[in-house]
Amino acid sequence: MAETIKVSDYICERIHVLTGSRHVFLLSGGGMMHLLDSVGRSELTTIPMHHEQAAAIAAYAYGRTVNSTGVCFATSGPGATNTVTAVAAAYTDSVPMLFVSGQVSTLFSQRAHGLRQRGFQEFNIVDMVRSSTKYVSYVEKAADIRYELEKACFLARAGRPGPVWLDIPLDVQAASIDPQTLRPFDPATEGLADCNPAPSAQLVASILDKLRTAQRPLLVLGHGVWLAGARQRVAQLLDVLQIPVQTTWNAIDLVPENHPRYFGRANAYGPRYANFVIQNADYLLTIGARLGVQHTGYNVESFAREAFLDMVDLDADEAHKPFLKVDRFSRCDAAALIDALIAAAPTVQAPAAWQDYCARMKARYPVAPQLQEVAEQAYVDPYYFFDALSGELPEDALVPLGSSGTAFTVSGQAFKPKAGQRVFHAKGMASMGFGVPSAIGACVAGCGKMAITVVGDGGFQLNIQELQTIVHNRFSIKIFVINNDGYHAIRVTQENYFQNRYVGSTASSGVSLPALSRIANAYGIAYRQIASNDAVVENLRGVLGNPEPEIIEVIVDPGKHLMPKLGSYIKADGTMASKPLEDLLPLLDREEFRANMFTRPLE
Incomplete structure (x- = not known):
């Protein structure tokens, strides 16, 4: 006779294997009572908290700390809706997360009846989080649990990562299943086998050629490098590519401050030296950086305006943002590209004059006072x-x-x-x-x-x-x-x-x-x-x-204004416009400003 287990037991047995996480953050509730009992008897450790938003945020941070998929359980209705801010944060920051919510029994579901609510604390969380998750499913049949769990956990990390959600009714949580008979998820049969493509040899050769011939090359590393599991290879990459490097605000820890070729994090709030460096580059290679509006400044057309912008990311839509000029977009995995550059490249050295300029800007415009x-x-x-x-x-x-x-x-x-x-x-x-x-x-x-x-x-x-x-x-x-x-x-x-x-x-x-x-x-x-x-x-x-x-x-001083930062001005027609990224408030003396520019100033 086949050995059967509860669906909720199956979920808790599989979570570590599928997510890498050994902890579940939650706030207990009746809508997930079978999940609660199962996780309490499993090898997972529960971290109960006092608000579902906080539990979801803690799971977000757990995943970011060790680069795994954070796990959060929530009960039905308000328990699930309380997590939504953290879901949105994981979606916008490309953080893999698994949310498992309890739901009222299928016997009392409003689904298929056109009702707003039928069961106690029932709410259609699936439609609410659909726009901020990579995958969401209402698991109506116990026999589908393996497929749904494997698919959700795969999609959380495949391609551009993000949160996924499984909504599981009480009667499905409690149902008995034979794990040996469950249908698996197969990425290949669903056209998902190539979510993280490797770079072509031609792309690697072209990037290296452009790095060698550029007079003012700059490498920008983003959060995608972390997500790809390539953080440990960054130091080796920088030994091979001896050019100035920056990180994004979401990848603040990829390169240590004391690295001799590290020149900050360009942003609408500076630092000033970092903005001068990125705006004066003539070749800009970005890996795993989406180049959001805080990175480019609000005058997007003026961003890196005299540079060849070579953007490498897993999300092609990021290259088609309005006003952003991307000269070449390559959809490939950040770790695979970094490995290929390390393997293919003899040392690439930026011109000494450019490296001296970057060092001079960093020394001249420190952020913090002594x-x-x-x-x-x-x-x-x-x-x-x-x-x-x-x-x-x-x-x-x-x-x-x-x-x-x-x-x-x-x-x-x-x-x-x-x-x-x-x-x-x-x-x-x-x-x-x-x-x-x-x-x-x-x-x-x-x-x-x-x-x-x-x-x-x-x-x-x-x-x-x-x-x-x-x-x-x-x-x-x-x-x-x-x-x-x-x-x-x-x-x-x-x-x-x-x-x-x-x-x-x-x-x-x-x-x-x-x-x-x-x-x-x-x-x-x-x-x-x-x-x-x-x-x-x-x-x-x-x-x-x-x-x-x-x-x-x-x-601190309640009246302290945070500087430097981008400012706006009124055009002749009365409309507001933003300065280019390099021209921060408080404005520099114009002679000093122009002396810092290789790129033609826009004033």
């Missing part, structure tokens, strides 16, 4: 803080940064990664509330290693309930909270464009924040405050030398 420049300030300078934090962190640090406001922007500008660190933020959604649950996910993925996050005081209020998850599990997590009186970004926007008409951004317009010391005390977490620049380094060493969880309040 301590002596800010020692007398009444507040902590956020740029100095991130520079100091970068300097004090060890080479194996886990740094899942906050994804909104000052913490997001200044970290992207000023953080200096070291070799072996894992540093990331959820750039696509740039959502408040990511920092604390991201730190939990990273800490779990790192087997309890200390995780460090930096969040804004406004964003800290979202998912603050997960402080109890940290306390309960004694996770070694350090939470630096940038206190700038909350909601700094929208406050500055209202000052610049709406004559200081504050709405929902100040105490007088309805938003106030509690004392962080009282929050720390309520949860039983250690607390300290850093209020001056000369106290930063000493406090950082104290924080990092103690494994216990801690909240560290960093007092």
Whole structure:
């Protein structure tokens, strides 16, 4: 007689094999009661949390930390809908994730009846997440579970990665199946065997030829390199291609700051030197970088305008964005291209004059001030803080940064990664509330290693309930909270464009924040405050030398404007336009600016 098991048992037995994850993040609920029982009896470890959004964010960060597929379970109805922000973040950031939701029994389903709802806490989550997942399926038949689970997990990582979702009714969760009789998923029979093509020999030869003949070549490495599992080969690639290199904000840790040919992360918020370098290149090779609008600037036509733009990515649609001039797009796997370049290339050396220019720009336009420049300030300078934090962190640090406001922007500008660190933020959604649950996910993925996050005081209020998850599990997590009186970004926007008409951004317009010391005390977490620049380094060493969880309040100027950044101007016809990426606020003296340009300036 064939041995049968429950569908929910089968799912939990297969998750590690199919995703690489050994942990499941969840908030318990009746709609997934069989999944709960099965995961509790499985070899997987559950991380229960206090909100489904936080559980989903933690799973996102878990996957990003170790480059696996993060797993989140959610109950039906509100449990599933609460995860949607994290689903969108995984989709925009190309992060593979597996969501498994419980659903009401097929006997009480609204499907096929045209009803909004029939069962208790029933909601059609499948249609809700369809536009932000690579694959979503309502598993109506127990016999389909192997096919659906294998297909979902395959698609999560095949081609451009992203989240997938399986919605499983209660009666299907509880159904008995014989695993030996289940139909498998076969990528080849569904035309999915070549999702990650290798580069042709002709492409590799052409790239090398262009690198050798270019006067001002630049290599840009994006998050796609991480996703392809090629991070460990980057150092070898840079030994072969001895040309200037940059990374994207979503690949902040691919190249260490102290690499002699690393020249930052171009962005609408700078750094200034990085923008000068990318805008003056005459050959631009991008690997796994989608070249979003923050990377190119809002004046997209002016991006790399005198360069041959050679774009390598798995998503051809990214090459056809409006106004972006891509001279050659090649759809191939980032790891395969990097391996081919390493294998095929004798050393390629950029002209000395170009390398000297890049080094000169980096030295002339540093992002962070020195301590002596800010020692007398009444507040902590956020740029100095991130520079100091970068300097004090060890080479194996886990740094899942906050994804909104000052913490997001200044970290992207000023953080200096070291070799072996894992540093990331959820750039696509740039959502408040990511920092604390991201730190939990990273800490779990790192087997309890200390995780460090930096969040804004406004964003800290979202998912603050997960402080109890940290306390309960004694996770070694350090939470630096940038206190700038909350909601700094929208406050500055209202000052610049709406004559200081504050709405929902100040105490007088309805938003106030509690004392962080009282929050720390309520949860039983250690607390300290850093209020001056000369106290930063000493406090950082104290924080990092103690494994216990801690909240560290960093007092910064509420009126501090984040610079450099792209600015806009009014054209003769009254419409607004943006400056090219190299021409950041505060504007340089025009003679100095022109002296930095190989490319014809647009003024």
